[in-house]
Amino acid sequence: MERNVDLGGFLENKQNFIPHLSIDSVIFGFHQDQLKVLLLRVHDSGVWSLSGGFVRMEEGIDPAALRILRERTGLENVYLEQYHTFGHEDRSKKNTLADILDFGHTEEFRNSWLNKRFVSIGYYALVDFSKVNPTPDSFSDIAEWFDLKDLPPMIFDHREMIYKALESLRANLDTKLVGFNLLPETFTMPELQSLYETILGYPLRRNNFQRKMLSMDILERIEKLYTGAANKAPYLYKFKAPNVEAV
Amino acid sequence: MERNVDLGGFLENKQNFIPHLSIDSVIFGFHQDQLKVLLLRVHDSGVWSLSGGFVRMEEGIDPAALRILRERTGLENVYLEQYHTFGHEDRSKKNTLADILDFGHTEEFRNSWLNKRFVSIGYYALVDFSKVNPTPDSFSDIAEWFDLKDLPPMIFDHREMIYKALESLRANLDTKLVGFNLLPETFTMPELQSLYETILGYPLRRNNFQRKMLSMDILERIEKLYTGAANKAPYLYKFKAPNVEAV
DNA sequence: GCAAAAGTGTTTACTATACACCCATGA
DNA sequence: TCATGGGTGTATAGTAAACACTTTTGC
Numbered sequence: 001m002e003r004n005v006d007l008g009g010f011l012e013n014k015q016n017f018i019p020h021l022s023i024d025s026v027i028f029g030f031h032q033d034q035l036k037v038l039l040l041r042v043h044d045s046g047v048w049s050l051s052g053g054f055v056r057m058e059e060g061i062d063p064a065a066l067r068i069l070r071e072r073t074g075l076e077n078v079y080l081e082q083y084h085t086f087g088h089e090d091r092s093k094k095n096t097l098a099d100i101l102d103f104g105h106t107e108e109f110r111n112s113w114l115n116k117r118f119v120s121i122g123y124y125a126l127v128d129f130s131k132v133n134p135t136p137d138s139f140s141d142i143a144e145w146f147d148l149k150d151l152p153p154m155i156f157d158h159r160e161m162i163y164k165a166l167e168s169l170r171a172n173l174d175t176k177l178v179g180f181n182l183l184p185e186t187f188t189m190p191e192l193q194s195l196y197e198t199i200l201g202y203p204l205r206r207n208n209f210q211r212k213m214l215s216m217d218i219l220e221r222i223e224k225l226y227t228g229a230a231n232k233a234p235y236l237y238k239f240k241a242p243n244v245e246a247v
Numbered sequence: 248m249e250r251n252v253d254l255g256g257f258l259e260n261k262q263n264f265i266p267h268l269s270i271d272s273v274i275f276g277f278h279q280d281q282l283k284v285l286l287l288r289v290h291d292s293g294v295w296s297l298s299g300g301f302v303r304m305e306e307g308i309d310p311a312a313l314r315i316l317r318e319r320t321g322l323e324n325v326y327l328e329q330y331h332t333f334g335h336e337d338r339s340k341k342n343t344l345a346d347i348l349d350f351g352h353t354e355e356f357r358n359s360w361l362n363k364r365f366v367s368i369g370y371y372a373l374v375d376f377s378k379v380n381p382t383p384d385s386f387s388d389i390a391e392w393f394d395l396k397d398l399p400p401m402i403f404d405h406r407e408m409i410y411k412a413l414e415s416l417r418a419n420l421d422t423k424l425v426g427f428n429l430l431p432e433t434f435t436m437p438e439l440q441s442l443y444e445t446i447l448g449y450p451l452r453r454n455n456f457q458r459k460m461l462s463m464d465i466l467e468r469i470e471k472l473y474t475g476a477a478n479k480a481p482y483l484y485k486f487k488a489p490n491v492e493a494v
Numbered sequence: 495g496c497a498a499a500a501g502t503g504t505t506t507a508c509t510a511t512a513c514a515c516c517c518a519t520g521a
Numbered sequence: 522t523c524a525t526g527g528g529t530g531t532a533t534a535g536t537a538a539a540c541a542c543t544t545t546t547g548c
Contacts (some may be wrong), residue, residue: 020267055366060334087302088309113359121332207503210501228547231547232498232499479526480518481528
């Protein structure tokens with residue numbers, strides 16, 4: 001099949017990227033009581049990938065990850081954390097770009113630096129779902145949120161990267177109080193609890209959860225939120241500490 | 248100063264290593280109630296470095312780390328854990344090899360792939376001090392244990408890499424039960440406690456520590472150890488689970 | 495008033511800590 | 522028999538879990 005996909009100068013490595021090294025970010029969001037990841041669909045294919053990119057020769061890896069994240073979400077200040085580096089020798093040998101993008105200049109692509117073995121530094125980002133403006137990159141045509149429990153076919157080892165990121169997120173949930181980065185500025189206690197339950201994967205006691213959260217003295221109670229439902233209106237809360245930790 | 252240091256083919260990258268990517272391992276040992284790290288002295292200099300190396304083009308990063316570790320310690324089965332990847336753009340611009348090794352073929356070195364910017368994947372290893380056979384590499388002339396509280400001048404950002412590794416070790420001490428990898432097959436309870444205290448940096452209660460360890464049901468009590476001291480002989484213990492977790 | 499969901503109070507269980515005591519060993 | 526360090530028992534404090542109850546809201 002003849003395709004004419006513009007890879008925006010990536011094939012020639014015009015921007016002088018470090019070869020064999022990539023960055024992939026698992027972008028987590030929370031919407032309708034579900035944990036979501038932002039994925040990119042590889043051009044004209046049924047295969048999806050994480051938000052990824054490369055590191056410029058004079059660029060630090062953290063700034064590179066932030067740059068990539070900005071390009072995919074439009075967000076400037078996001079919680080970003082490096083969690084693992086993936087470097088199995090065969091990690092980019094299944095569901096490869098070459099397999100998926102069997103476009104015109106195949107020969108050029110197969111010989112390009114893009115088609116080589118890559119070691120990828122994994123980051124995960126926690127963002128406010130409602131603020132994200134999903135934007136595809138040169139390798140993709142759509143950016144879309146997926147439920148973590150309903151992931152599409154994915155390129156390389158990106159599925160495993162997501163699961164490992166979730167593990168890290170779980171481990172950091174209590175110690176680093178990272179969950180708040182997935183919520184808007186204000187939220188109710190039941191919303192916060194639902195977030196925790198979704199991430200951890202098991203239910204929590206309503207009363208004990210509330211007590212625990214309030215006892216940490218990190219929440220500021222604002223006014224009540226009248227939803228129109230026939231029950232007591234929940235309070236709105238605001239996270240006291242700044243919502244973003246720089247990497 | 249004219250020096251003739253043999254870098255064993257590294258200058259020409261004969262072994263086809265991935266450029267700009269290195270692996271550095273913080274090798275922890277425990278000896279005389281002190282936490283130690285194994286360091287290598289850069290040829291004819293007062294500057295020391297971690298055990299490091301490069302990743303071959305067809306080699307996974309974990310096998311590469313194990314290979315390097317084997318070469319520096321002679322050990323086959325070691326507890327090894329990837330903890331962080333260091334990729335600041337300036338990380339290899341201070342205390343560089345070029346500064347330290349101002350040897351004969353300077354021009355060749357300055358232009359070589361070795362003198363470029365490197366992203367380094369950090370691992371830490373936990374080994375039985377008494378079993379290690381410290382062996383320098385092509386860049387160093389001695390391999391020696393250093394007390395963590397008395398580190399010498401170090402190349403690049405290796406000092407920060409050690410501190411970050413210690414943080415990870417502390418965080419994993421209780422959850423992953425990694426401490427046992429720093430001890431011989433058999434050990435006494437006071438020895439184990441001393442290890443924990445040294446890693447954590449604060450004292451623990453003798454009786455409660457023992458109870459906690461025994462309650463986890465991971466220790467097997469062997470016979471008593473008669474040291475010749477004028478006090479009750481401590482029991483020897485053995486760790487039930489296998490001492491090594493593969494990476 | 496009633497159902498639904500939010501919020502608060504109280505009891506219980508568990509674990510971590512502190513304190514006290516006993517045991518074995520060699521001089 | 523005494524000092525020394527190892528081992529065990531018990532009380533207390535602090536926290537986490539479970540249970541029960543009250544409050545607010547719209548119909």
